[in-house]
């Protein structure tokens with residue numbers, strides 16, 4: 001069990017880690033300049049090595065993540081941290097050939113007979129900052145996109161996953177040269193030094209607050225950023241939804257990794273008069289999934305005591321402001337395993353409606369009609385995800401078009417993220433840019449536009465002196481009569 005998080009310094013100081021990251025960055029940059037366009041076979045070989053690394057070390061990964069959390073459900077580690085990147089890499093392996101092909105574009109009519117296309121070129125050295133809640137999926141996911149796009153990558157992990165970071169470092173070290181892929185640690189000073197490196201692209205996963213800092217630092221180098229942030233993802237339960245089925249799926253979303261997921265349903269919106277019935281259904285579902293919490297190896301701990309204290313404080317604040325709490329088991333045991341608490345009688349003044357919960361607490365609010373529910377969603381920052389249960393097709397279409405969210409799962413939670421052909425990313429406060437699939441490949445490539453002029457193309461007709469017949473005809477075709485000519489012809 002890990003009560004006090006230990007910052008990762010790999011036995012060195014932050015200062016030493018900063019020197020190391022500078023050396024690695026320069027090394028990767030030089031290596032990229034020496035080999036700026038890895039061919040398909042080389043990229044595929046890297047992804048295959050990554051898949052092999054994950055398969056071979058799956059049990060060590062489960063153990064390391066478990067040690068960092070206190071308890072981390074092994075099946076969830078295998079599903080998300082091991083299978084997640086494997087699925088993503090396999091998807092890239094089957095599509096990279098197509099992604100890498102130059103994509104033909106049409107020329108303007110005036111330039112017919114010439115050709116135009118887009119070439120996707122590796123950007124160079126990509127910086128990846130990950131967080132502790134899925135320390136592998138959220139660093140290896142961007143890494144897969146970076147490698148598929150032909151880049152090199154330097155990864156900075158969270159100080160809250162020391163053992164996983166150490167394992168990742170040795171696994172990556174065994175299958176990549178440091179000038180291809182490397183990993184650095186360190187605490188806040190090291191994180192700030194990392195941001196200051198002139199990467200060719202930076203992918204940051206974390207909170208909107210730190211995301212702002214990262215973007216400010218990246219701006220000094222005009223480094224493009226992908227910000228994978230969080231937010232309050234609503235779950236709208238429609239009037240015709242099967243309440244017990246919706247409650248089970250939402251309970252699962254809140255219990256998976258103990259709700260420490262960027263795409264967990266943050267709060268539920270249920271039709272007026274249904275909150276008590278829904279809350280009871282969530283409790284029943286949770287208890288069925290986790291009959292016991294204390295010592296249950298399938299129920300994940302809150303990552304540190306500080307994080308657990310914040311969650312308890314959210315509950316205290318709600319209780320003080322008049323909410324009703326429905327605990328579905330022990331609130332916190334020695335291993336920081338904290339059962340789900342469903343909260344009803346919630347209002348927007350409560351702290352748990354003002355910040356992302358990121359833990360096993362489910363506020364339930366009532367709405368009168370779909371418009372009210374959508375208005376409530378729109379009043380908040382744009383969330384990373386939105387879930388809607390039991391809506392008609394017309395209602396689904398309205399929710400999709402009239403609310404904003406990074407991604408949506410209909411009739412369940414979170415699974416859109418696991419479809420690696422879909423882009424994954426936020427919007428507004430929940431982030432910018434995407435990875436996964438074709439969009440991820442393009443995000444980490446430079447889309448270079450190329451125009452090729454054929455030898456016999458008579459572009460000279462558009463050189464000065466201006467006003468020849470071809471120029472006059474084409475101006476007339478595209479611009480119509482000039483206002484001056486038009487008014488003369490009316491007068492005439």
Ligand code: NAD
Pocket residue numbers: 129130131132133134138156157158159188191192195205206207208209210211213214227228229230231261262263356358384426431
């Ligand atoms: P955080 O923002 O505190 O930390 C994220 C990472 O940034 C950590 O590795 C941390 O070491 C590093 N960091 C801290 N200060 C930094 C700085 N000044 N410069 C650069 N890096 C710095 O977030 P957290 O508490 O670790 O994670 C929870 C948040 O992350 C939630 O908001 C959650 O929704 C979000 N999240 C988003 C996704 C996603 O894919 N969109 C996934 C997981 C978590």
